[in-house]
Amino acid sequence: MIKIIPIRGIPEVKYGDDVGEIIINACRREGIELQDNDIIVVSQVIVSKAEGNVVNLDDIIVSKHAEQLAALTGKDPRHVEVILRSSRKIVKVKGGVIITETKHGLVCANAGVDLSNVGEGKAALLPEDPDKSAQQIRNRIRDLTGLDVAVIICDTHGRPFRRGTINIAIGCSGLEPLWDRRGEKDLYGRELRSKVTCVADELASAAELVIGQADEGTPAAVIRGYRYE
Amino acid sequence: MIKIIPIRGIPEVKYGDDVGEIIINACRREGIELQDNDIIVVSQVIVSKAEGNVVNLDDIIVSKHAEQLAALTGKDPRHVEVILRSSRKIVKVKGGVIITETKHGLVCANAGVDLSNVGEGKAALLPEDPDKSAQQIRNRIRDLTGLDVAVIICDTHGRPFRRGTINIAIGCSGLEPLWDRRGEKDLYGRELRSKVTCVADELASAAELVIGQADEGTPAAVIRGYRYE
Structure with missing residues (x-):
């Protein structure tokens, strides 16, 4: 059996905060006793806040390109400028959505630049x-508790050809994000040829249920x- | 807290089998006491088998189109023929993969036609x-136990721009697959504009962990x- 336990009562995170310590403290207050091999799934927004990856839109100098894209999409030109700076290339512009490939290589709406909860x-x-x-975060949890946990940083993303967003893993430590099962056998002994499961994404989606x-x-x-593993 | 409980010991499913009854019996054997509002996630392969949605490849008469696509992709022409018959249109052919829109409107590899576990x-x-x-399945479980559960039929799918497959919902009953949160407020009172979560997919992904x-x-x-809801 797998359990998904919400870590409630996390206070507002500010620049410079120690996310690992905040999680440990919240777990203690909530009576959650962490164990070896637990997986901690953390929403990217608190990580971005702690790392100071938040910009004041008023400070943004808007480029010509961002202005044009803003007019095309109906978005705030400053938001578009931040999206462009976070991106390696534009994949598609449609309606009010700008799909880009981020500097990390993630293909997602608005380069993951979020105006919510910030x-x-x-x-x-x-x-x-x-x-x-x-x-x-993982190292910090180990330092503070001696426990070996895995950590996933998650974010909600839309999908091409599919309605609604789901939570996916944008980063992880302590577990292999992909479980390559090619070469294993099915129930009838037939070899699996293309079975690589993205367990990190499934764990992230599971976590969003709480x-x-x-x-x-x-x-x-x-x-x-x-x-x- | 959310719990994900595997239903082990389900025997091989054959055409005409009663999936609802099979699940109830397996739960009883495993000591799982079902409750109202439980969500039962069922892999599509046993549903397809029970419904007789399985074909013998030797019985398939291959069309010219399927032959051409098979040559292009290196796939079994009979497999390609079944894919084409299950599809509304071809979205993309690349390498050994045929992406189509199925008759249901799902965009996925090989129209979901699977050679594994069959x-x-x-x-x-x-x-x-x-x-x-x-x-x-939901009605059958209600008839047999008096319980009101939700049922999700799941299948593993790949994603554009993203490595690895995850489990998604291809059908459900008893719950709203999409949770529309537009109009709700974020932590700072800012209105959420595009937040529609596909909880059915997240539940399916969570289930694949077991x-x-x-x-x-x-x-x-x-x-x-x-x-x-």
Whole structure:
């Protein structure tokens, strides 16, 4: 059996905050006893805030290109400028949506630059290096508790050809994001040829069943009982 | 807290089998006491088998079009023929993969026609009407136990721009697949503009953390503790 436990009561995160310590403290207050091999799923927005990856839109100098794209999409030109700066290339512009490939290589709407849960007039960028962010939180949890957990940084993304957003992993530490099962056999002994499961994304989606996206203030969860490498 | 409980010990499913009854019996053997508001996630392959949605490849008469596509992709021409018959249109052909829009409107590789876990020389098609399949299983569980559960039919799919497959919902009954949160407020009182979460997909992904895809023989799971409408 797998358990998904919300980590409630995490206070508002500010620049310079120690996300690992905040999670540990919240777990203690909530009576969640962390264990080795737990997986901690953390919403990117608190990581971005702690790392100072938040910009004041008023400080943004808007380029000609951003102005044009803003006119085309109906978006705030400052928002568009931040999206462009976070991107490697534009994949598609349609309606009010700009799909880009981010500097990390993620293809997503608005380069993951979010105006929600960050305060009026501000935008939260994705963490610069989400795998590294995950590793730092993981190391911090190990330092504070002696426990070996895995950490996933998650964000909600839309999907081409599919309605609604789901939570995906944008970074992780302590577990292999892809489980390559090619070469294993099916029930009839037939070899699996294309079976690579993105367990990191499935764990992130599972976590969003308890992680709030509106005003719940539950930006993290513990997944327990999933055996990973 | 949410729990994901594997339903182990489900025997091989054959044409005409009663999936609802099979699930109930397996739960009883495993000591899983189903409750109102549990969500039962069922892998499409056992639904397709029970509904007889399996074809013998030797019986398939291959069209010219399928032959050409088979040559292009290196696939078995009979497999390609079944893919084409299950599809409304071809979205993309690249390498060994044929992406189509199925008759249901799903955009996925090979129209979801699977050669795994179905026996040599056979192919399992997606259920004809997965929402209806989910409803029948749900009704059957209600008839047998008096319990009101939700049912999701799931399948693993790849994603554009993203490595690895994840489990998604291809049909459901008893819960709203999309949770429309537009109009709700974020932590700072800012209105959410584009927040529609596909909880059905997140539940399906969560279930795959315990559902086996190779030779485990665990084609279903119970998710407990998720509050849905």
